[in-house]
Amino acid sequence: MSRNLILGACLSSLVVLAALVSFVWTPYDHAALNIPDKLQPPNARHWFGTDHFGRDMFSMIMVGARTSIAVALVAVGIGVGFGVPVGLTAAARKGSWLDELIMRGNDLVFAFPSLVIAILITAVFGAGAINAIIAIGIFNIPVFARITRGAALSLWEREFILAARVAGKGAARISAEHILPNVANLLIVQGTIQFSLGILAEAGLSYVGLGAQPPTPSWGRMLADAQTMVSFAPHLALIPGLAIIVTVLGLNLMGDGLRDWLDPRIRVARA
Amino acid sequence: MTKSRYRTFASALAVGASLFATQGWAQSDITIAMQLEPPHLDPTSAAAQAIDSVVYANVFQGLTRFMGDGSIVPSLAASWDISEDGKTYTFKLHDGVTFHDGTTMDAEDVKFSLDRARAEDSANAQKALFAGIETVEAVDPLTVRITLKEPNGNFLFNLAWGDAVIVAPESIENIKTSPVGTGPYTFAEWVQGDRVVLQRNPDYWGEQPALEKATFKFISDPTAAFAAVMAEDVDVFTGFPAPENLPQFEADPRFQVLVGSTEGETILSTNNKQPPFDDVRVRKAMAHAIDRQAIIDGAMFGYGTPIGTHFAPHHPAYVDLTGNSAYDPEQAKALLAEAGFPDGFETTLHLPPPSYARRGGEIIAAQLAEVGIKAEIINVEWAQWLETVFKGKDYGLTIVSHTEPMDIGIYARPDYYFQYDNPEFQKLMETLNATTDEAKRTELLQQAQRIIAEDYVNGYLFQLAALSVAKAGVQGLWVNAPTAATDLAAISWSE
Numbered sequence: 001m002s003r004n005l006i007l008g009a010c011l012s013s014l015v016v017l018a019a020l021v022s023f024v025w026t027p028y029d030h031a032a033l034n035i036p037d038k039l040q041p042p043n044a045r046h047w048f049g050t051d052h053f054g055r056d057m058f059s060m061i062m063v064g065a066r067t068s069i070a071v072a073l074v075a076v077g078i079g080v081g082f083g084v085p086v087g088l089t090a091a092a093r094k095g096s097w098l099d100e101l102i103m104r105g106n107d108l109v110f111a112f113p114s115l116v117i118a119i120l121i122t123a124v125f126g127a128g129a130i131n132a133i134i135a136i137g138i139f140n141i142p143v144f145a146r147i148t149r150g151a152a153l154s155l156w157e158r159e160f161i162l163a164a165r166v167a168g169k170g171a172a173r174i175s176a177e178h179i180l181p182n183v184a185n186l187l188i189v190q191g192t193i194q195f196s197l198g199i200l201a202e203a204g205l206s207y208v209g210l211g212a213q214p215p216t217p218s219w220g221r222m223l224a225d226a227q228t229m230v231s232f233a234p235h236l237a238l239i240p241g242l243a244i245i246v247t248v249l250g251l252n253l254m255g256d257g258l259r260d261w262l263d264p265r266i267r268v269a270r271a
Numbered sequence: 272m273t274k275s276r277y278r279t280f281a282s283a284l285a286v287g288a289s290l291f292a293t294q295g296w297a298q299s300d301i302t303i304a305m306q307l308e309p310p311h312l313d314p315t316s317a318a319a320q321a322i323d324s325v326v327y328a329n330v331f332q333g334l335t336r337f338m339g340d341g342s343i344v345p346s347l348a349a350s351w352d353i354s355e356d357g358k359t360y361t362f363k364l365h366d367g368v369t370f371h372d373g374t375t376m377d378a379e380d381v382k383f384s385l386d387r388a389r390a391e392d393s394a395n396a397q398k399a400l401f402a403g404i405e406t407v408e409a410v411d412p413l414t415v416r417i418t419l420k421e422p423n424g425n426f427l428f429n430l431a432w433g434d435a436v437i438v439a440p441e442s443i444e445n446i447k448t449s450p451v452g453t454g455p456y457t458f459a460e461w462v463q464g465d466r467v468v469l470q471r472n473p474d475y476w477g478e479q480p481a482l483e484k485a486t487f488k489f490i491s492d493p494t495a496a497f498a499a500v501m502a503e504d505v506d507v508f509t510g511f512p513a514p515e516n517l518p519q520f521e522a523d524p525r526f527q528v529l530v531g532s533t534e535g536e537t538i539l540s541t542n543n544k545q546p547p548f549d550d551v552r553v554r555k556a557m558a559h560a561i562d563r564q565a566i567i568d569g570a571m572f573g574y575g576t577p578i579g580t581h582f583a584p585h586h587p588a589y590v591d592l593t594g595n596s597a598y599d600p601e602q603a604k605a606l607l608a609e610a611g612f613p614d615g616f617e618t619t620l621h622l623p624p625p626s627y628a629r630r631g632g633e634i635i636a637a638q639l640a641e642v643g644i645k646a647e648i649i650n651v652e653w654a655q656w657l658e659t660v661f662k663g664k665d666y667g668l669t670i671v672s673h674t675e676p677m678d679i680g681i682y683a684r685p686d687y688y689f690q691y692d693n694p695e696f697q698k699l700m701e702t703l704n705a706t707t708d709e710a711k712r713t714e715l716l717q718q719a720q721r722i723i724a725e726d727y728v729n730g731y732l733f734q735l736a737a738l739s740v741a742k743a744g745v746q747g748l749w750v751n752a753p754t755a756a757t758d759l760a761a762i763s764w765s766e
Binding site: 031032033035036038052053054127209213214215227228229231232 | 493494497513515516518519565568569630632633634636637638640647648649650
């Protein structure tokens with residue numbers, strides 16, 4: 001295992017751990033306002049300081065991790081859930097009108113800048129975590145569809161697939177039993193990357209006020225709230241900013257490491 | 272490439288230096304920033320305060336006008352006589368007043384403006400101001416006689432509003448995009464989304480103002496507002512949107528900070544017709560669940576005066592009724608239980624963009640949650656707020672600052688967006704409008720304040736502070752905001 005993978009896994013699990021622990025324990029109630037204690041810099045009582053309403057930043061970051069992870073996870077889920085079957089189908093029916101339709105549909109979705117469309121969706125259907133998830137999720141579908149199709153196409157040329165066909169297995173069964181396990185590695189790596197992009201997208205949407213609505217804490221909105229106060233309370237922006245950086249960096253390192261570790265060609269070369 | 276870059280740099284320096292040099296002389300122009308851009312420039316056909324902030328007393332003038340201290344003084348009217356019965360006002364107009372297009376301003380224009388404002392199909396946002404007018408007659412070119420149905424102690428005050436300015440029939444058609452008035456400044460250009468420019472009117476009938484040119488810039492984002500002032504891109508920012516930044520300006524010798532009072536009663540508007548808010552016990556419970564000081568400190572960083580009714584604290588007739596709705600969550604819970612909501616209820620809280628609403632809303636939602644009321648926060652833009660809340664009345668709670676002066680009369684309008692329908696109050700307002708005796712008016716106003724406070728019509732939060740930042744050399748700015756206005760004629764640069 002590479003250093004990248006270990007470091008990435010550590011950073012990511014730190015964030016996941018914070019999110020999980022927040023279900024049972026946070027130092028303070030993340031929503032409890034305590035105006036007289038507002039804008040405290042990090043100290044022994046409030047490890048990450050307090051925000052402009054006197055809320056404990058550490059608790060907010062923990063619960064905010066929950067929001068980020070939930071949104072990104074479901075969005076990746078949508079991408080995998082729809083994208084992979086679509087990609088497998090396209091590969092199995094290579095060259096057919098169905099393949100064309102699917103891939104041109106993918107191109108269409110790809111052609112739009114994803115965050116702009118996400119803003120459009122949340123603006124039309126209302127701001128909120130659910131709509132943010134849908135908006136981010138939709139743009140994960142073509143990513144997974146393409147990856148799956150590309151990898152599956154080359155697999156379809158392989159002898160063991162030919163053997164399976166000779167044995168009388170149908171295209172659907174071959175896709176599920178032989179193709180899918182062989183593209184899983186790729187999907188895990190891509191899933192990690194999309195997960196980190198999902199976290200960034202969620203932060204971006206809530207930064208412009210279209211993500212999770214108050215009082216649900218979200219890192220992006222914490223950043224937005226901090227904007228006018230950066231000059232005298234820099235921790236308000238630094239802390240959620242660092243949280244985003246740590247998470248995205250961790251996930252990307254982990255994705256890189258996983259790719260090296262799982263890629264059969266590199267594995268063979270290493271051995 | 273390097274060479275050309277040097278050249279650009281050098282010429283930039285030269286330009287910068289020459290700009291600096293001209294700035295050294297007595298400056299005759301000013302850039303004034305504000306948060307909201309006006310939807311158009313006709314103060315007589317929209318409620319938007321941003322219109323008045325640009326054109327009131329600069330481009331357009333009325334018969335009377337507000338001064339910075341809230342007093343009412345003559346403007347286009349040189350003098351007036353009030354008949355014994357208080358029903359007939361005879362205004363003598365200033366001689367030699369012309370509109371910016373060169374046409375003369377006379378009694379016919381006054382008649383046109385007032386008749387237009389009070390007409391059946393008038394788009395005037397404050398038609399109630401003119402409701403008491405029976406007839407307007409142009410006696411001779413410089414004399415106007417206005418007859419009222421009933422004596423109205425507030426009539427001269429009503430005529431001072433931006434909604435009552437004098438316009439000309441010749442230029443009324445394009446008034447929204449190229450306003451033509453009688454004021455000391457003429458409209459020069461409007462770059463939508465950015466700025467409105469006004470030029471000094473060389474043919475002004477009164478005294479020439481000090482400033483030659485004024486640019487109004489519209490900067491809606493609080494962060495950009497802070498940056499624009501810090502970088503000295505603007506000379507003045509009126510209605511500065513981020514109170515948290517004011518201590519920094521105060522500490523900086525380049526700037527002055529003006530903290531005054533506005534006519535803005537900031538209230539938690541409540542849909543009085545929507546259950547459960549139709550029950551006074553529920554409204555009372557909410558009033559006791561709210562900690563005003565926490566809202567002022569948390570949302571406005573301490574700027575603002577607590578209010579207990581819909582009335583400006585700096586007005587002589589104000590009664591302090593904050594004790595009537597003191598912070599008492601236990602009593603709030605008891606009242607909710609009594610009203611049949613021991614576990615609270617769910618509602619919506621629509622929040623328009625200003626930080627008093629967005630931040631105040633988060634605090635109020637948390638405070639209401641303490642007593643079991645779950646208010647779902649819905650952040651809306653102004654257009655959406657006007658559509659859903661103000662016109663559609665499809666809301667539970669909302670936060671907004673009512674910046675019109677002396678607007679307690681809105682509680683006598685059952686179709687107004689908070690839908691308060693109390694015949695007793697409506698009768699009281701009728702009596703008030705017909706009363707001219709100052710002592711009697713004060714008594715009636717105080718009675719009115721008590722009725723709405725004891726009915727807990729809305730949650731009364733605080734009087735919005737007038738917060739402005741300006742470069743140290745700017746003088747003559749209004750500290751208080753008795754009406755939305757930027758009185759350019761009063762502004763000048765100190766040497």
